[in-house]
Amino acid sequence: MSKVERKVRGLVAEDEEMRGAIETVLDNADDGEVKWVDVRDELTSGQWGRLIEKGVLVDGDAGFALADREGIEAGLESADESGGSGGSGSDAETPEETSWSKWDKLAGLVTVGFFVGYAWAPVRSVIAGAVDLVFGPLAEIVPFYVVIMVVALATGLYSTLLRAGIMDMEKMGQYQDRMKEIQQRRKEAKERDDQEALDRIQDEQMEAMGDQLGMFKEQFRPMVWIMFLTIPAFLWMYWVVGYRGSEAHYELGEIVVPIAGQPLAWTDPLLGPIQIWIVWYFLCSMAFTQIIQKSLNIQMSPTST
Template identity: 45%
Template sequence: MRDALATVVEHSDKGNEPLQWNDVSESLSNEEWGRLIREGVLVSDGTGFTVANPERVREALQPDEPMDTTTDTDGIEAESWAWYDKAAGLAALSLFAGYWSTGIRDTIASYDDLLLAPVTDAFPFFAVIILLAIVTGLYSTVLQSRLRDTEKIQAYQKRVNELKERKEAAKERGDDEALAELQEEQMEVASDQLGMFKLQFRPMVWIMLLTIPVFLWLRWKVRGGHLGASEFGLIVPLAGAVGWQEPLFGPMKTWIVWYFLCSMVSRQLIQKTFDIQPTASQSD
């Protein structure tokens, strides 16, 4: 590829000007042109293709200088969970059984009630839900920001976007050979989704360890008849006085809607207060 690089540098004013295929078609083969684009030596700038790193290319053309035209597009390394991550995952799956098993739910809720009984004695039930929403929101937001590997997720997103741009460029110039090779690379990128899933699901496992017991306790408290006689429900605009077990939004009961609303608001406030980014979609 040294000759191909030399041709590109020569026709692009030492890598400073954009190129079109017609500019070098007499000196380069279709395959060489496609390879330069596939390996990231040439990148599209909207009007043509420019040398991605002119200085590096010029160094590679120096005598006795090793040439490396590849870019850092390796797939995301599959994330290996530590033993405690796996243990947390198994525990979270076990807690899920409480949604269907009354015995498991009652057992979990009775232990939760030992800790929450002083809170329920001191505050009305709607305020208890607010406090729980704030605690779970803080726990969830901090864990997600600390356990999410933002750099790897951004690397994956960048690779997907670059591959899309290279496919569009290959379609524009009608390079079927490059499209076939890019299709193979796309299959490799698809295999990275397993690593992405592990990266994104790891914080969720730890978050569920707290949120599931809280939700089970709330369900046990309301549906099990463990509320005080004075804990009727909420006064909601337009709907008026609504009991905790009455449907408020479609089939969703009042206590579920109130808990989710409090959770969403508390998480937004926590993210704003501590300047925590909720996603990894920030651009480089």
């Protein structure tokens, strides 16, 4: 089912008088275009505006063009088959599928390579040595807990900016709106015990399964870039504290943890097997991320349409 067909079904289901308005527009469309002056005696301005708002009519050369004549006619036919009952078509916007650029794919490939550094010392040493050029001088002059705070601040800042810049919150909202709208119509059809409507909604749900993949791609795209920058920083901290019992590369000292009651080394476990430096990093990262989002007034939740 095309987007235009679904919108026409939704318009007719919402207001039966829209059927006549759409038929009038089809009858008066000359070479696929229609002007307001040609139909104003038979349509209200509200109906005309509704057709434009929903994308049934789009900008043309001399007036407004039919977005898809076949789709419009199919929408009217499917609305006839449903008997005009409520919930016969989805009125929610169907978002365009997100496509990854070659740079997104390259960043994903390199990120997978970075994961090798957690298990293979040569890769870890190369990556950590490069990052050490940035954070090494800082580690020599301030305590290690301050270094971790700086790393957490940096990762929180670019993570927030990348998510805000790359992920389309409006598109995410469209995905969620469409799924919620389908679920609502399914609930209403069950209450009416309308099996035909349930069958149609079931088909639409199967068609909308692609939305789940679209949402995943939309969410994962900024995550690739975030991991591309964060994994090297994390590998550097592994390298600094001494990975799996190896010698630390800086004098780290000890840290006093209130719940432990005594000074502990940064590699001592705090929450189960999780070492202290990892816990401290995540606490700092979550705190700085919230502060950055509030300070820059960046919206991280999908925008409903």
